Amino acid sequence: MAEVKLSAPLTDKDVESLNIGDKVLITGSILVGRDSAHKRLIDLLDAGKPLPVDLKGQVIYYAGPSPARPGNPVGSAGPTTSGRIDPYAPRLLALGLKGMIGKGSRSAEVIEACKKYKAVYLAAVGGAAALIAKSIKKAEVIAYPELGPEALRWMEVENFPAIVVNDTKGNDLYVEGRSQYQR
């Protein structure tokens, strides 16, 4: 299990060097959005309209933080279940999205899209939301504030911890890890 420092946004070279089970620490700017924000992005694409952000090289974190206490950039901010974003993810990967952070299994289509477009899926520790929030230095709503916790955000992160679940070679840590410990 290697520990890799990454700076976001990511390059093809960054993601191709990653393997399932690698522990990564991300520093830089990442997008934050859940299924509702994704649906809005896809609606824009369907309508032939521009997106509020350029996705090239970006990492998106599937999360809806709790409200910030005064003096903190965010409240608690752990990952949400990624499966709900599966129907939307391949289209964003085709536009150059390089990384997705969430928790839980991805569909065969998303795993295939990670291979095809050279992207990775990372898991953050679900429910370790207060701990994860320590690595978030700034947060800003960039679109859909009316969605409340589901708004689209930018976050500045420093050594944000995650683990590689799906790499660019089609491997799946959930499948491999489980078969290793099954009795």
Add this chain to the structure above:
Amino acid sequence: MREIEAKTITEAVKKLCIDACYYLNDEILDAFRKCKEKEESPVAVDILSQLEENARISREGQFPLCQDTGFAVLFVELGADVVIKGGTLPEAINEGVRQGYTEGYLRKSIVSDPLERKNTGDNTPAALHLEIVPGDKLKITILPKGGGSENMSEVRMLKPADGAKGVIDFVLERVSKAGPNPCPPIVVGVGIGGTFEMAALIAKKALLRPLGSRNPKPHLAAIEEELIERINHMGIGPQGFGGRCTALAVHVEAYPCHIASLPAAVNIECHSHRHKEIVL
């Protein structure tokens, strides 16, 4: 007759919401420690340490343990000799949830219509389960229930001929399919019998039993033993990255049922097993 003021209830519920979301119960922390001793996967041990660290940060800094502070599920046992003054029980409780989620910086995760999906902005309404019991006390239990684990739950109408084996197979299938999604290590509540809706309710109530306790009925305790053993042999492990510790506990509850039926329900709860109670 004993009088309880509605605003006393509101105050109590507000505090329960906040305390449940910030302070993980010791029984869960004990269970994490035990898991670490048994765990064979170094990654799993690391995850469990992160969960312990998360609980410490939450407690010390008053941050929600998880950003998903859940649907406020409330179990209320109202003594038959209690009268509530200055408001109704559901109003008093919803006001407590409103204040707790707002003042405690908890996330508002409820939409007013399941299809139109507009956030209510204050995490109301609560899911209120009311029972009238003898006496002059009022017991309120809160279980803020996260969406990730709730979504992995299921009710199924089995056939009486399926018996204990049918129930066990159903639970194993559900937990296996859930895999990493409900944030393992999980707590599994199983409800057997009753009607369609009762099976789900007793499965949820089963979550509230002291963690790892056994059902006093030997045939149900035997199912619990078998389930915990087989679930922890699945290899899913903490967060689904592989390991020995997939479930912290399995609690089975049963209720009389119709001669034609065998309802069964599995309510999955994540490691962020937040619940608090108070007796007024």
